[in-house]
Amino acid sequence: MTSQNMTSRQLRPVAQLFRVAVTALVLAVTLAATGCSLLPSDATSLETTGSAPTVGSTAAAKAPQSQSDADVLAAKVKVSLTKLGNATKSPNREQMTAAMVEAGASKEKVEVSIDNTPTGLAVDAIEAAAPMARQCIIGQVRDGKASIAVLPLLASGRCFVGDQH
Secondary structure, eight states, X not given: OOTTTOOHHHHHHHHHHHHHHHHHHHHHHHHHHHTOOSSOOTTTEEEOSSSOOOTTSHHHHTSOSSOOHHHHHHHHHHHHHHHHHHHOSSOOHHHHHHHHHHXXXXXXXXXXXXXXXXXXXXXSEEEEEEEETTEEXXXXXXXXXXXXXXXXXXXXXXXXXXOOO
16 A cells, blocks of 8 residues: 555554654653653662671761751661661561651651561561651661662652551
8 A cells, every 4th residue: 555545544553653653752861861760869779788887887978967857867867777687677557657756757657568468478578668858758668678768759748658557
């Protein structure tokens, strides 16, 4: 079939496919040009391997001269969750809440993910979060290792989607 014989009805699927391809290309170029990523940057994510950071560590070296309240709480949460991870590889909700409160988070505002699946199995990782100055200090313990991230507060004023108190 030649292009002269194609009707406008036959060209519609081609035009729709072209629009989808152009839209995907524009989105990809926009994300690449603005440097957007779904992963946290090194400046906002701290990870430990079971011990507190030392003065010469990279995490300590990248810390700004003056720390915000959220940064101070994140450092305390990191120490507290590392201690918890050293004691148990798979903590429960109560242990996570206690570790967050020990670090200085308000017990009433701490959000903790589930510690058992709906079928009764233990989860691979458990997370806890506390809001502080329009940011969320989010800590995770997986196989005894603690990870911390400081992320923006959600529009709802919470750290997690859903009700995880």
